[in-house]
Amino acid sequence: MSRLVMKFGGTSVADLERIRRVARLVAAEVESGKQVAVVVSAMAGKTNELVAWTDGAGAAAQGIPESDDEYDVVVASGEQVTAGLLSMTLRNMGLRARSWLGWQIPIITDEAHGKARIDEIPPEKLAAALDGGEVAVIAGFQGVDRQGRIATLGRGGSDTSAVAIAAALEAACDIYTDVDGVYTTDPRIEAKARRLAKISYEEMLEMASLGAKVLQTRSVELAMAYKVPVRVLSSFVEPGEATGAGTIVCDEEEIVEKRIVSGVAYSRDEAKISLFGLPDHPGVSKEIFGRLADANVNVDMIVQSHARTADTANMEFTVGKRDAARAVEIVRAAQQEIGFDDVHVDEEVAKVSVIGVGMRSHAGVAKTMFGALAEKGVNIQVISTSEIKISVLIDAAYTELAVRALHAAYGLDQL
Template sequence: MKFGGTSMGDLERIRRAARIVAAEAASGKKIAVVVSAMAGKTNELVAWTDGAGPAAAGLPLSDDEYDVVVASGEQVTAGLLAITLRNMGLNARSWMGWQVPIVTDDAHARARIIDIPGEKLGAAVDAGEIAIVPGFQGVTPEGKITTLGRGGSDTSAVAVAAALSCPCDIYTDVDGVYTTDPRIESRARRLAKVSYEEMLEMASLGAKVLQTRSVELAMAKQVPVRVLSSFIEPDESGQMPDKGGTLICDEEEIVEKRIVSGVTMSRDEARITLLGLSDRVDAPADVFTRLAEANVNVDMIVQSQARTANTVNLTFTTGRRDAVRAAELMTAGQDQLGFEEIRIDEDVAKVSVVGVGMRSHAGVAQTMFKALADKGVKFQAISTSEIKISVLIDAAYAELAVRALHSAYGLDAI
C-alpha cells in the first residue's frame, strides 16, 4: 500500500490512512506501506536547501546534503503512521531506506533504485508486522542517503512490492485512471483496467496519476498496480466498501480490448522554429546533437521547405522548462548552424490518444484527423508510437480537442 502526500497531510489524514491499513490487515493480508512526506513539507525542505545557497561556480554540488535534508520528510510520516497503527492495536514498525536497505546508485537528488534485498523486510511482514517504508529515499552502497527525485515515492512503492513479490495499491486523491481528465470532460469514465504500456504513454503525456518511472518499473517487474482513492473509508464494522480503482496490468489480462483507452492533454510544451536553416543534409543532426548534449529532450520534429532557396524551416518541441535553454543553445550556435531567425511559441498544447488496440486496427488516425477538422482545429505537428498518436495544436483549442476526441472514439459515459 502506498499513501501520497495529501493522504499524509496531517494527523487526521494519517489516522484515515491507518484505518484503511487496519481494514486490509483485518482481511488477513500481510502488509508493507510506503509513505510520502506531508503535502507541502518537501517543498519547504527544498526551499531551505535553496536558501542555504546554490553552489557558486567551481564549488562542489551539495546534492548529497540536499538528500539528507529532503529525505527527512518521509522519515517523519513513516514514524507517525507506525505510532498511529500501534495505538490502534496493530503491530507496526518503520524501516528507513538505509534500514531495509533500498540500495540506489549515487546520483544524488535523482537516484535510481538498483537493489532491494527483501529478506529482512519480508521476514518481518511474514511474521505479521506492518512494515512502514518512507518513499522517495534510499541509500548508496557506501551508506549515504539518497532521494529518487520528485514523485519518487510511487517508484519506491512499486520497487518494494517487487522485492516482496506482491501487488501494489497506490492510494491517492483520485479514485483511478480515467479515459480523460474529468475536469475537462465530465463524461470521462474510470477505466477498470489499463495496460502498463498505455499507462506509460498516459503518464508521460500528462496524466499525473502515476510517475512514469514507477510504471516502467511495474512493467519490467510485472507488479500489478492498483490506483485507489484514499478518501474511501472502512465502514463502522471495519469493512472497506467496494474501492473501485484502476488495475494497471499486463495487456493479456485485459479481456475487453478497446482501440483507444484514453485521451490526454499537456500544456508543458514549447514549439521552437528555426527559419531559413541551411538545407545541408547534416544541419538537423547538428541541431539535435547540440540539444541532446545539453540534456534537452526533443519530442516532435517537422521540417518544411522555406521560401528562400537552399534553406528549410525546422520545427521541434521541448518541455516548456527547457525552451529558454534550447533557444539559447540555438542562438549561441547560429553562425555554425546557419539559420536566419528563431521563433519560440509556448502557446501550444499536445493532445494525444492512447490505446493498445491501435496495433491491430487501421483508421485510428483518420478518426482523429476528421474529429479535429470537424471542430476547425488545425495541427502544427504530429508524432506517433505503436499505441499513441499526438498532435500539437494552438493551446486555445486544447479542451475542445480533448472533448471532440473523447466522443469520436466512443469513450463518453452513457
Template sequence: MARIVMKFGGTSMGGIDRIRAVAERVKGEVDKGNDVAVIVSAMAGETDRLVQFCREASSLYDPREYDVVVASGEQVSSGLLAIMLQSMGVQARSWMGWQLPIRTSEAHASARIDDIDADILCKAIEGGNVAVIPGFQGMTEEGRVATLGRGGSDTSAVAIAAAMKADRCDIYTDVDGVYTTDPRIVPRARKLAKITYEEMLELASVGAKVLQTRSVGLAMKCQVPLQVLSSFEDKPGTMIVDEQDIEDSEMEKQLITGIAYDKNEAKVTLTSVADKPGSVSAIFTPLAEANVNVDMIVQNFARETGNTDVTFTVPSDDLAKSLDVLAKAKDEIGYREIAHDTNVCKVSVVGVGMRSHAGVAATMFQTLADRGINIMAITTSEIKVSVLIEEDYTELAVRVLHTAYGLDAEDDAA
C-alpha cells in the first residue's frame, strides 16, 4: 500500500466525460489499496476565460482580486471530481487551499507556497477518503486567496506530496512521458523510463514544456519521486528521480538524455559599448530591476578601438520592455546602437553523463557546423550545453543532434 498524489491538468479535466475518466483512474489506485490525494487544474480553457474577464475589467487589475476570480476555475473542477468519485462509490471530498490551509507568500498572481498543514489531509486519507484539492492556489497570511502563476498546479502537487510524505507524485498530462526530444520534430524520439531531477530541471528551463520548472526544483529539493504519464492511456510514464536511484548501467548507456529547444528568445545587441569598468553592470542592472531574465551573454572585444559589442538574449515577451529600459539607460551605458532579432532559437543538449565525458560540446558544434548552422551564442552548465541559432534551422538542428548523440529509437514504434 502506498501513499500517492495524483495531479491532473486542464486537458485531462476538459469536460464531464474526461473528469469521469480521471475519476476512474483515481478509483484504480484506490482499488489497489493506495491512499490517494488528487490535485486538479481548472477545466481546459477556463483559466484563460477568467483571465480575459479580469483584463477586460481593467488592464491594471489588482492581483488580489484577479486571484479571487481565477482561483474559482480549480474550485469548480475539485467539486466536480469529488461528486464523480462519490458516484463511483469512492469516498471523496474537496478541500480548498484556505480550508487546509496551504499558506502562500503575499505575491499575488505568482505566489510561493510557504507551508502546508497536511494534518487534515493525512487524517482524511487514512480514514479512507480521497482528498481532492484545487491546484494553483492557497491563502496568504492575511487570509486572502493567492494563486501561484500559470502552470502552478504541478507545484501544488509536489508541495502537497512533500507535506504528506507521499511515496510518489504522479503528474497526469496529455503526453505519456518525457521524450529524448519533441516527437513532433523527431518521430524517432524515445520515451525515457527514468530521468534525474537535475536533467529534468535543465530540460524544463530550456523549453521542454512537460513540467513547470518550479515544480521540478521543489521535487528535487524535497526528494519527491515524480512520474509524468498520460491521462488518456494506461501505461507507465517517465519517472523523475534522484541520480542515485538510477542504476549505473542505465546511466552510462547515454551521454545525453534529452534535447530541448526554445523559440521564445530574442537577441539584443548593443554596439560599441565603451570598454570601461561598470559599463556591463550599467546594462544588466536596470534589466534586472525591470525583472527581465537575461540568459546568454556574449562580449566581442575590438582590440583596435577599445570598444565592445555586447549580445544577450531575453524572453521574447520581455523584448519591448528591455528595449525601453536600455534606451533610457543609453547615456549611462554609453553604446552606439541597439539591434534586436526575434528570429532565433536556443537549442540545448542535457545529460548528467556529460559530467564524466569530455567532447559533448565539441560534438554539438561540429554536428551543427557540418550542416552550415551558425552559432550565435553559447552557454553551458555542468550538465547542459545551449546554443543560439537562427530560428529557421531549429528542426534541422534538433534532428541532426538527436542522431549524433545516438538517441534515435531503433524503429518507429517508439
C-alpha cells in the first residue's frame, strides 16, 4: 500500500474552518487507498505570538545568553495545538487518527536549539500506526534532542519535518501551500509565468536559496539526498482534484522534456560592499573574508578587479542586507591590516538568476542572458555562476525589466 505524507502550513490551518478543509483533503487520500501521515504547522499568527512572548521574557536579559532550549518549549506548543485539533476533526469525520509530537515518534535532533537538525527518525511507531489503518497527524517543526528536551528546526522547519518523515516512511510527500506550484518566474512580475509540471531537486534548490519561498532550502536538500518525490500544490485545491495538480520536485532523470532554463529568480535581499584601493598581493582576500566568516557573515558574490595603471585592486562582494552594516564595521575595524582606501555600500541592488539543469550540456546560455540584458540597457555589476545557474547583480530599479526580458529570451512564456 502506498504511503503519502501531506504537509499543511500555517495559513492552511489558520482556523477551524480551514482545518476541516484540510481534513477533507486527507480523507480523500485515505479513500483513494493510501496510508497517510499529515504534518502540520502552527495556526497562522500563533508562532509570532509565542515568539513575541519569548522576546518579552528575554527582554529582561542583561547580556545573558538566550535560553534557546526554553524558547523551543514555548514555540513548539503551536504545532501541538494544531495536531490535536486536526486529529479530533478527522475522528469526527469517522476516520481513525491520532496526533504525534516530536518526542513521541521520536524525531531525534541535535542540540542546536532554535535551529536544530534532524539526526534520526526511527520509523517503527509511525509505520505501525499507518499499517494499523490510522492517520498519523504529526506536529511539524519540532523534535527532541538526546537529553529528552524539545528542539525546534527553525522557521519553515515543517517542510523539513515532512520530507524527513517521508524519507523515514519511504513515502511520497505533498507540500500544500498558498501557491499552486513552482513557476518559471514570479507571476506578480511576469503575467506570462507558467507553472512547471516538474522541476529537478537541483533546480529547486537554487530557486529556494534565491528567495523563491515555496520550499525551505533544507527540505529540498533532504528530499534530494533521500530521493523523496515532493509535490508542491495549493491547499485550496478541491478534495479529489489533487491528482495532476502542482509541481513535482524529482530527480533530473525523471524529467523527460528537458529544458535548458527552467526559471528566472530574483532577490532584493542583498547589499553590495565595495572596497577600493586594496594592495594587489596574495592574502588580501583571506584578510577580508576570514574576518567576515569569523563573525558569521555569509558572503555571496565576489569580484575582484585590477586597476590598469596602479598597483592596487578593488573588491566587490554581496552580503545579506541585514548583515551589511556589521560587515562594513568589521572591515573598517581592520582597515590597517587589510589596507584599503575606501569602503562603499550599495543597498539598491538586485540579484537576477537563470536556473536550469540543461546548462550543463548547452553553451550559449550566458550569451543569451547578457545579450537580453544589454538590449534593455541593464548594466551588469557582478556575475557569478554555478553548474546550473547564472546570477547577475544589477541596479534594483531594473529588476522587473530584467526578469521579464530573461523570461522571454529563454522562451519560458511558451512552455
